[in-house]
Amino acid sequence: MPDLDDDHTGARIKKQRKLARLSQRELADVIPYSYSLLNQVECGARAATLDFTAAVAKALRVDVTTLTGQPYVTELQQDRLTALVRPIREALDVYDLGPDPEQLVRPTPPLVAAADGLCQAVRATHLRVAASDLPGLIHELTTAVWRAPCTELWQALASTYRTAHDIAVKFGYFDLSSVALDRMAWAAERASDPCLAAIRQYMRALVYFREGEYIIGRRLISSGHGLLLQAPADARETMAVTGQLHLGATVIAARARDSAGVKNHLMQATACATRTGDAASIHWLSFGPTNIDLHRMSAAVEIGHYDDAVSQAEKIEIPPGLATSRRAHFYIDRARSEMEVGSTEAALKSLVSARRAAPEQTRYHPGARETISGLVRAARRTPETLNHMAAWIGL
Structure with missing residues (x-):
């Protein structure tokens, strides 16, 4: 089993918490997670999920990247990507x-x-x-x-x-x-171009989603919808961008533990997809019925309903034409859920699928890296495949 050093998200959380002069109890009191989980993450017994990390970053008033260690410069240098x-x-x-x-x-x-x-x-x-x-x-x-x-x-x-x-x-x-x-x-x-302007607001919203600032994220989604009022309402392009804004709002609502918001935005996105059909090529948003299913599963992951997420993942059929980046994201979300429900072999298999589909994206995805770290910590005996995955991310 690889040695676990202090270069992991939990150790960085501990360092930033001490710099803020907070005890574990004091930090746990201002995040929507338990003292027990915070203690386990800091000592390396549990993986720091993306939602947990975002909540801690917001409470400590630091960037999420301060806690995740991004960019992963050593690996980027090894892959000769920093020069780009x-x-x-x-x-x-x-x-x-x-x-x-x-x-x-x-x-x-x-x-x-x-x-x-x-x-x-x-x-x-x-x-x-x-x-x-x-x-x-x-x-x-x-x-x-x-x-x-x-x-x-x-x-x-x-x-x-x-x-x-x-x-x-x-x-x-x-x-x-x-x-x-x-x-x-x-x-x-x-x-x-109001559609491009709206897509930009969607992307800004995801920035705030990563940082745990869900109120601002929702305001940006609303701003995107407002910009689309300048576009032809019945145009397929407008419908696809509208639907994608609702999908962005879906995962933001899930992180905010707003189940009603998740349901509403999924319903609105589905209504758009009914009119557009598969509109994956419109602005390369991958919008369509399959992407709605993937966001429904992602929402279950973000809200912590891991059993539901695994059940949904088993029923999703990935079409051959789905963007590779989206397919890899699906496998990473699936792996995280499988790890959380104790299906470690299935989680490792999903991570291997993500790596095969999109090696560069998977290697630098903080969710994939934390899941690999979590599997290593949970394993009494590390399978050879997991050893290779751990070494691959620099663990």
């Missing part, structure tokens, strides 16, 4: 400099296609390829849109900023993801 981050950061910083006189620019159609291709690459979890190609495309689109502004180019630029956000989140650089979302708002406004 700085060019993205620099590309995001040239938005207001006008055209680059030395930049060669392709015609609009291939630029738009390239931006769409990067969105598709992220959903296919080809993160290294997308991160490598992204800075050059941002530079090219920025020059193109300054030379000959048009709606298509502004939309494409907003799309590349969204891709920057997605990559930054998956690599654990949340400061960079916030910059990317600001740039996305800047481009979406110039594109006069």
